[in-house]
Amino acid sequence: MIRTSKAQWNGSLKDGKGTVSLGSGAYDGQYSFSSRFESGTGTNPEELVAAAHAGCFSMALSAGLGKAGITPTRISTSAKVNFEKVGDGFSITRIDLVTEGDVPGIDEATFIEHAENAKKGCPISRALGAVEITLTAKLVNA
Known part of the structure; x- marks a missing residue:
């Protein structure tokens, strides 16, 4: 499988604007210096990494539980990408995953083990192996 997306940037770093498009057509939007380094309108690469990581992790957790014969009702994950100035440039320095699971029939220790x-x-975690990834996992059975 090969997945594609594309981006186009027009202009200088501070005054330019860009667009990103997912190959599936599910998202097409703008990004800019302001949306990346300030609080401007639009997305940014780090936000897209966070969405990819949260989605990938949730699916991986569901798959791991499934292999153990456990069917989750719901897995909800957020990812916070820490983007900081390091030396002369910027880096993703840490990603904090926070997940909650409604998973009937298991205890919290088992849920945390599967989450780890x-x-x-x-x-996505493996692709980002150079970045510290933290995890907070909580079982929230209804």
Whole structure:
């Protein structure tokens, strides 16, 4: 499988504007210096990484539970990408995953164990291996 997306940037770093488009057509939007380094309108690469990581992790956790014969009702994950000035440039320095699961029939320790395995095995986590990834996992059975 090969997945594609594209971006176009027009102009200088501070005054320019860009667009990003997912190959599936599910998203097409703008980004700018302001949306990346300030609080401007539009997305930014780090926000897209956060969305990809949260989605990938949730699916990996569901898959791991499924392999153990456990069917989750709901897995909800947020990812916070820490983007900071490091030396002369900027880097993603840490990603904080926070997940909650409604998973009937298991205890919190079992849920946390599966969540830790998903954090290690999720393809996005593996691709971002140079970045510290933290995890907070909570079982919230209804």
